[in-house]
Amino acid sequence: MADAPVSSSVVPTASAMSTASAASAAAPAGATASATSKSGPADLAQGDYRRLQAAVEELLILKGIVNRDEIDREVAAMDARSHQRGAAVVARAWCDPQFKAQLLSDAPAAVRSMGIEFGPMHLIVVENTPAVHNVIVCTLCSCYPRALMGMPPQWYKSIEYRSRVVREPRSVLAEFGLTLPPAVTIRVHDSTADMRYLVLPQQPEGTDGWSEQALAETLSADSLVGVALAKVAG
Amino acid sequence: MSATVPIRNQVSETVPVRYQVGERVRVRHAVSGGHLRTPHYCRGHTGVIERVCGRFPNPEELAFGHSGLPSLPLYRVRFRSRELWPDYQESENDMIEIEIFQHWLEADHG
Numbered sequence: 203m204a205d206a207p208v209s210s211s212v213v214p215t216a217s218a219m220s221t222a223s224a225a226s227a228a229a230p231a232g233a234t235a236s237a238t239s240k241s242g243p244a245d246l247a248q249g250d251y252r253r254l255q256a257a258v259e260e261l262l263i264l265k266g267i268v269n270r271d272e273i274d275r276e277v278a279a280m281d282a283r284s285h286q287r288g289a290a291v292v293a294r295a296w297c298d299p300q301f302k303a304q305l306l307s308d309a310p311a312a313v314r315s316m317g318i319e320f321g322p323m324h325l326i327v328v329e330n331t332p333a334v335h336n337v338i339v340c341t342l343c344s345c346y347p348r349a350l351m352g353m354p355p356q357w358y359k360s361i362e363y364r365s366r367v368v369r370e371p372r373s374v375l376a377e378f379g380l381t382l383p384p385a386v387t388i389r390v391h392d393s394t395a396d397m398r399y400l401v402l403p404q405q406p407e408g409t410d411g412w413s414e415q416a417l418a419e420t421l422s423a424d425s426l427v428g429v430a431l432a433k434v435a436g
Numbered sequence: 437m438s439a440t441v442p443i444r445n446q447v448s449e450t451v452p453v454r455y456q457v458g459e460r461v462r463v464r465h466a467v468s469g470g471h472l473r474t475p476h477y478c479r480g481h482t483g484v485i486e487r488v489c490g491r492f493p494n495p496e497e498l499a500f501g502h503s504g505l506p507s508l509p510l511y512r513v514r515f516r517s518r519e520l521w522p523d524y525q526e527s528e529n530d531m532i533e534i535e536i537f538q539h540w541l542e543a544d545h546g
Binding site: 324326341368373388394397 | 474520527530531537
């Protein structure tokens with residue numbers, strides 16, 4: 203499901219689009235919810251997007267390409283997805299070495315074996331170890347493992363994150379509160395085409411023997427794209 | 437939504453996979469318009485094939501209502517961050533892996 207072909211056919215100037223989204227997402231990395239509510243120009247840009255979206259939706263319905271029910275169903279299905287799906291997958295991998303091996307070699311098959319509806323997405327799971335830390339980005343647009351995570355947060359789509367995390371990942375991670383020793387290699391994954399990525403974080407210390415459900419609660423959405431670690435609350 | 441893209445130029449030909457895991461490749465330094473999935477920051481740089489992802493319709497064609505067929509081999513190419521950014525300060529071993537279609541790659545023999 204490439205987002206980009208849709209936007210490139212709808213919006214004639216991709217650069218105008220990025221400029222506008224940069225303005226609306228000018229909050230520093232780590233600030234999640236407030237990015238849309240601050241400045242006037244950002245609000246204007248958001249308004250433009252809403253009008254654009256409504257116009258395209260009307261056209262698609264008028265032309266009989268999709269109907270209202272199909273749109274509502276897709277929106278409801280998207281809203282029902284959250285990072286808890288990804289967290290459940292990772293928690294299972296922590297508890298079941300065979301499942302973990304399959305998840306790393308054939309992630310779609312492993313995820314489907316948990317009964318998670320997955321669509322045609324091609325997924326690669328990358329494992330954090332004491333020596334390697336993985337971070338996910340889509341420098342070209344906002345590709346994100348939506349089937350397992352729902353919608354990406356605003357910062358993930360921001361020009362700041364997308365341009366800086368490939369250039370100075372450690373500085374960006376530090377802004378998220380994650381400082382990694384120089385001996386840990388950082389592997390940044392740029393989802394430029396058909397693959398989507400999920401990070402398999404390291405299991406937090408002191409959680410051996412925990413239930414999958416309790417383990418899943420140590421995983422934030424941020425940890426599953428590599429800008430945070432799995433953590434025990436409190 | 438991809439089902440709504442009109443299918444034209446249906447082709448059944450298979451494009452052979454040209455590069456193997458571990459092989460050194462260089463990203464073509466082409467400048468062209470259209471809908472490209474090859475970021476500018478890796479063009480002209482060399483890396484190593486990390487894995488072969490399979491064959492996928494060409495996004496440069498798909499974006500304009502064509503079928504994107506024949507599907508093209510897609511690779512993950514691993515670059516050293518210092519190869520991409522000569523002034524990269526953070527750590528010598530850091531790396532970036534990028535999905536790149538075969539027609540953007542050429543063998544790099546050193």
